[in-house]
Amino acid sequence: MKYFRLSQDAVKALADTYSTPLLVLSLEQIELNYKLLAENMPDVKIYYAIKANPDERIIRKLDTLGGYFDVASDGEMRMLNQLGIDSDRMVYANPVKTNSGLKVAHDVGVHKFTFDSESEIEKMATATPGGTVLLRIRVDNPHALVDLNKKFGVHPDEALELLTKAKAAGLDVAGLCFHVGSQSTSSEAYIAALKSCRKLFDAAKGLGMQLHILDIGGGFPIPTLTEEPDVAQMAAAIYKVIRQYFPDTEIWAEPGRYICGTAVNLITQVIGTKVRNNQQWYFLDDGLYGTFSGVIFDHWDFELETFKTGKTIPATFAGPSCDSLDIMFRDKHTVPMEIGDLILVPNCGAYTSASATVFNGFAKTQIVVWEEVYKAIQAKLELATAG
Numbered sequence: 001m002k003y004f005r006l007s008q009d010a011v012k013a014l015a016d017t018y019s020t021p022l023l024v025l026s027l028e029q030i031e032l033n034y035k036l037l038a039e040n041m042p043d044v045k046i047y048y049a050i051k052a053n054p055d056e057r058i059i060r061k062l063d064t065l066g067g068y069f070d071v072a073s074d075g076e077m078r079m080l081n082q083l084g085i086d087s088d089r090m091v092y093a094n095p096v097k098t099n100s101g102l103k104v105a106h107d108v109g110v111h112k113f114t115f116d117s118e119s120e121i122e123k124m125a126t127a128t129p130g131g132t133v134l135l136r137i138r139v140d141n142p143h144a145l146v147d148l149n150k151k152f153g154v155h156p157d158e159a160l161e162l163l164t165k166a167k168a169a170g171l172d173v174a175g176l177c178f179h180v181g182s183q184s185t186s187s188e189a190y191i192a193a194l195k196s197c198r199k200l201f202d203a204a205k206g207l208g209m210q211l212h213i214l215d216i217g218g219g220f221p222i223p224t225l226t227e228e229p230d231v232a233q234m235a236a237a238i239y240k241v242i243r244q245y246f247p248d249t250e251i252w253a254e255p256g257r258y259i260c261g262t263a264v265n266l267i268t269q270v271i272g273t274k275v276r277n278n279q280q281w282y283f284l285d286d287g288l289y290g291t292f293s294g295v296i297f298d299h300w301d302f303e304l305e306t307f308k309t310g311k312t313i314p315a316t317f318a319g320p321s322c323d324s325l326d327i328m329f330r331d332k333h334t335v336p337m338e339i340g341d342l343i344l345v346p347n348c349g350a351y352t353s354a355s356a357t358v359f360n361g362f363a364k365t366q367i368v369v370w371e372e373v374y375k376a377i378q379a380k381l382e383l384a385t386a387g
């Protein structure tokens with residue numbers, strides 16, 4: 001699969017026009033990603049987990065494609081509400097909700113929730129009597145990059161008791177959910193979770209509870225430096241098992257990184273060079289407190305395309321702030337560079353700008369939409385070749 005990737009000429013023209021650092025978002029890539037998942041998992045409702053990249057233009061695009069949204073806070077619900085997204089299209093999928101989150105859910109009419117503890121039942125029943133709830137089950141997945149099951153999900157042995165208590169509290173006990181962990185490169189964990197959920201659906205039926213929704217969460221992967229997962233094949237394999245075990249159940253998925261990860265490229269430039277302790281250092285105009293926040297929050301290793309060929313050296317890459325924590329990579333192999341050299345960072349859309357800060361007075365990196373600026377950039381490139 002070919003993902004959105006700017007050419008060297010486009011990188012130069014964009015840097016000339018907008019200066020750096022600059023994030024370039026392709027809404028066409030967002031659409032392709034959404035459709036690939038939708039085609040391989042027909043009739044699965046796709047709830048985009050907006051925490052991965054809450055850019056308004058991504059949300060509008062997914063809204064026009066008929067998407068749904070996974071939200072986790074008062075701010076996310078308010079934002080979608082202001083964009084005109086119907087509250088029926090949102091699930092408040094944070095197992096431990098804040099008071100203001102519950103209040104906003106009530107005010108804007110969000111009535112679908114997930115939970116994984118007894119203490120949450122009364123909170124939901126009080127804020128939204130009769131609300132629709134899914135119980136989050138813990139699943140173990142050694143293949144995930146970020147293991148969300150350390151923080152969330154009940155052991156299947158405790159599930160029936162919590163479902164029963166939620167029902168007694170007057171909630172609409174509708175089903176189960178799980179999250180196999182972020183960047184899961186195999187369908188195995190999903191399939192194991194599906195089997196475990198089937199057993200719980202049957203056991204719940206025995207107790208008089210007709211579960212009818214299953215939410216398989218997020219975790220679908222994006223390409224890494226060493227691996228390009230085949231998401232179409234993975235989704236199709238998972239879907240086959242879904243329909244085998246849950247022929248009539250309403251199925252939801254909550255992809256985050258997969259939808260937005262490949263749709264954004266970063267253009268950054270070398271603003272300083274030095275040699276320290278016998279290693280070459282490069283300072284870039286975007287750093288760990290900015291777009292590269294994914295190095296910390298998402299344990300991500302980014303590809304740096306320098307458009308140079310030749311012998312590589314191990315180098316340290318640091319960001320522009322005055323904090324010594326602001327180092328993205330050590331011993332990263334690169335062709336030697338100079339001040340002013342531009343670097344393209346592809347697959348930069350998930351857990352990057354979403355977790356960027358304005359620490360030290362560096363503004364968040366501007367985001368332009370490729371399909372909106374393309375024509376002007378193209379004209380510039382043609383002028384350059386003509387001249």
Ligand SMILES: *Cc1c(COP(=O)(O)O)cnc(C)c1O
Pocket residue numbers: 049051052070093094179181182183217218219220254255256257258
């Ligand atoms: C973060 C999150 C997601 C999205 O995870 P990805 O790995 O980005 O796909 C989905 N569901 C829940 C509940 C989450 O917290």
